[in-house]
Amino acid sequence: MKLLKRHLSVANVLSLTAIFIALAGSAYAATKLGPGQVKSVNLANLSVTNPKLGSQSVTSGKIKNNGINAADLSKESVINSKLKKNVVTNAKLGLESVWNRNLAKKAVTETKLAAEAVTNGKLKGEAVSAAKIATSTWNQLLKNVTYLSETSVSDGTDTKSVTAFCPPGKEVLGGGVRLNGASAKVIPVESSPNATGHLGWTASAREIEGGTVEAWSVTAFAICAEL
Numbered sequence: 001m002k003l004l005k006r007h008l009s010v011a012n013v014l015s016l017t018a019i020f021i022a023l024a025g026s027a028y029a030a031t032k033l034g035p036g037q038v039k040s041v042n043l044a045n046l047s048v049t050n051p052k053l054g055s056q057s058v059t060s061g062k063i064k065n066n067g068i069n070a071a072d073l074s075k076e077s078v079i080n081s082k083l084k085k086n087v088v089t090n091a092k093l094g095l096e097s098v099w100n101r102n103l104a105k106k107a108v109t110e111t112k113l114a115a116e117a118v119t120n121g122k123l124k125g126e127a128v129s130a131a132k133i134a135t136s137t138w139n140q141l142l143k144n145v146t147y148l149s150e151t152s153v154s155d156g157t158d159t160k161s162v163t164a165f166c167p168p169g170k171e172v173l174g175g176g177v178r179l180n181g182a183s184a185k186v187i188p189v190e191s192s193p194n195a196t197g198h199l200g201w202t203a204s205a206r207e208i209e210g211g212t213v214e215a216w217s218v219t220a221f222a223i224c225a226e227l
Contacts, residue, residue, distance in 0.1 A: 143226040146170060154181060154217035158207045161190070165200035166224035175201025175222040182216035191220075 133141075150164035166172050177191040182205070190204035203220035 139227070142173070144170070145173075145223065145225040148222045148224060149219055150222075151180065151219040152217045155215045159204070160206075160216075160218045161202060161204035162218055162220045163194045163200045163202040164220040164222035165194075166198075166222060169226060170224040171198040171227050172201050173223045173225055175203070175220060177203035177205070178219040178221070179205055180217045180219060181214065183214075186216055188218070 146167060148164045148166065150162050152160040152162040164175065172193050175191065175193070177188045179186055179188060185208045186205055187208060188203065188205045190202060192202060194200040194202040201220050201222035203218050205216075205218040
């Protein structure tokens with residue numbers, strides 16, 4: 001006790017008193033912090049970890065623009081239900097980023113196709129069937145085209161005529177005439193659709209007046225199709 005009294009002085013007492021007061025004040029401050037008293041400068045780097053964050057404590061307002069990058073997202077974390085309508089625009093899609101496997105069935109409808117987007121090069125062979133063609137257009141197409149011919153008898157008769165008739169269900173589109181075994185004294189006089197309608201093609205020829213020739217014949221040709 002005498003040794004302690006020997007080292008006591010006013011300065012020592014005041015210094016120890018100040019230390020005790022400072023320590024007591026720090027302990028009090030640590031347990032009695034008010035709202036907003038802990039600033040960013042008081043936090044050590046990496047001191048705020050995931051366990052320190054309350055549920056839904058980091059809201060959109062707490063994240064700076066472009067603060068979340070691809071590396072920050074876990075696999076399949078951004079799903080359809082997380083995206084609002086029209087948020088993924090053309091500008092957000094990379095070149096050739098949408099592949100066939102990414103398209104749902106019937107996802108590409110008429111409203112999604114630009115004018116003249118489907119060209120011949122986009123269609124596979126025989127992809128356009130009769131069911132895909134408008135009735136008005138289909139009725140204008142030539143279907144099941146048939147080429148026919150019919151020849152008259154071959155003799156010395158002055159005038160000959162013959163008709164090449166189309167098969168049932170077809171109409172004549174055009175035709176022609178040919179002279180067989182005749183000299184220059186025989187000329188064609190008719191090559192036209194037959195008089196009963198567009199059911200065949202009629203060809204006629206005759207000898208020139210006063211001429212005598214050997215046996216000859218005339219052939220009618222017809223081009224028929226379903227209309």
